[in-house]
Amino acid sequence: MSLLAVHRSGPADAGTPLVLLHGFPLDSRMWQPVVDLVPDLPTLAIDLPGLGSSPTPEAVAAALGLPNVPSLDVSADAVAATLRAAGVERAVVAGLSMGGYVALALAERHRELFAGIALLDTMSAADAEGAREARLRIAAEAEGESGAGALAGMAERITSPGLAERAPEVLARLRQWIANAPPAAIAWSQRAMAARPDRLAVIADLAVPGLVLRGVDDALASAEAAEAMAAALSGGGHVERVEVSDAGHMTTIENPEPVAQALHGLWRRAAR
Ligand code: MLT
Numbered sequence: 001m002s003l004l005a006v007h008r009s010g011p012a013d014a015g016t017p018l019v020l021l022h023g024f025p026l027d028s029r030m031w032q033p034v035v036d037l038v039p040d041l042p043t044l045a046i047d048l049p050g051l052g053s054s055p056t057p058e059a060v061a062a063a064l065g066l067p068n069v070p071s072l073d074v075s076a077d078a079v080a081a082t083l084r085a086a087g088v089e090r091a092v093v094a095g096l097s098m099g100g101y102v103a104l105a106l107a108e109r110h111r112e113l114f115a116g117i118a119l120l121d122t123m124s125a126a127d128a129e130g131a132r133e134a135r136l137r138i139a140a141e142a143e144g145e146s147g148a149g150a151l152a153g154m155a156e157r158i159t160s161p162g163l164a165e166r167a168p169e170v171l172a173r174l175r176q177w178i179a180n181a182p183p184a185a186i187a188w189s190q191r192a193m194a195a196r197p198d199r200l201a202v203i204a205d206l207a208v209p210g211l212v213l214r215g216v217d218d219a220l221a222s223a224e225a226a227e228a229m230a231a232a233l234s235g236g237g238h239v240e241r242v243e244v245s246d247a248g249h250m251t252t253i254e255n256p257e258p259v260a261q262a263l264h265g266l267w268r269r270a271a272r
Contacts, residue, residue, distance in 0.1 A: 003060055004082040005053035007045040009035045016115050016271035019091040020045040021099030024189050025181035027052025034252045037260035041267055048075050050185030057188045070191035076105035092270045094118035094263055104199040107206055116270025118211040118263060121218050121249045123225035124200040135194040139187040147183040154178050158249040160217035170253050204232045209270040210239040211262055215247030
């Protein structure tokens with residue numbers, strides 16, 4: 001049973017794949033600039049529930065026999081089932097922002113899948129009360145007249161201040177992706193993220209090579225959050241910490257070269 005849409009690239013016979021989990025409210029296209037830079041790696045970019053070409057979260061939960069309640073556990077179980085259906089028993093799993101939250105849920109529920117982990121522009125902590133309330137408000141707005149307009153201004157807020165001058169086409173593409181995101185998936189994803197617990201302890205005994213990366217101008221995922229995850233992961237194996245210049249929260253599209261280089265390094269350390 002293949003639950004989620006999988007976009008494969010690179011040589012199919014090169015061993016342990018690099019699995020790529022995207023951020024909110026985007027889809028696997030946000031990984032393309034990085035995928036293009038690692039043609040020698042077997043990559044599987046997955047569309048999370050309700051986004052890209054994947055089925056709705058409700059259909060995914062029903063297929064998995066899970067309750068129809070927004071939860072990143074649904075996303076994690078769907079990723080695991082999708083990988084197993086594709087014949088993948090072990091992978092280097094990379095998640096950016098919401099994709100990182102899903103990677104942590106996957107590590108909690110399916111840790112045997114992990115050969116390595118990359119956490120990009122993300123955090124292991126649960127939301128503070130104010131952030132949780134804001135998510136629930138946006139979810140309600142997205143389901144109302146605003147639709148994806150509930151996320152107006154998000155592209156500018158999450159990218160580095162210089163992007164509009166440096167690469168206006170990248171900012172325009174991100175704006176368009178956000179404007180075209182399905183309102184029902186915006187609402188479900190916000191509620192699922194609001195419900196996620198703190199998962200720092202999950203990575204403390206994961207015992208695989210790791211990468212913790214963020215854009216220097218990331219206004220959402222702080223350097224402190226990255227340090228905490230790197231410190232927790234370092235108990236189990238070598239961890240690389242990378243700060244990407246000329247990038248905010250969307251490192252894969254703002255400055256893909258250092259992201260590709262760091263993921264390639266992790267894959268070489270982990271996929272043996
Ligand atoms: C993302 O990029 O996936 C979101 O900004 C995550 C979040 O809202 O916490």
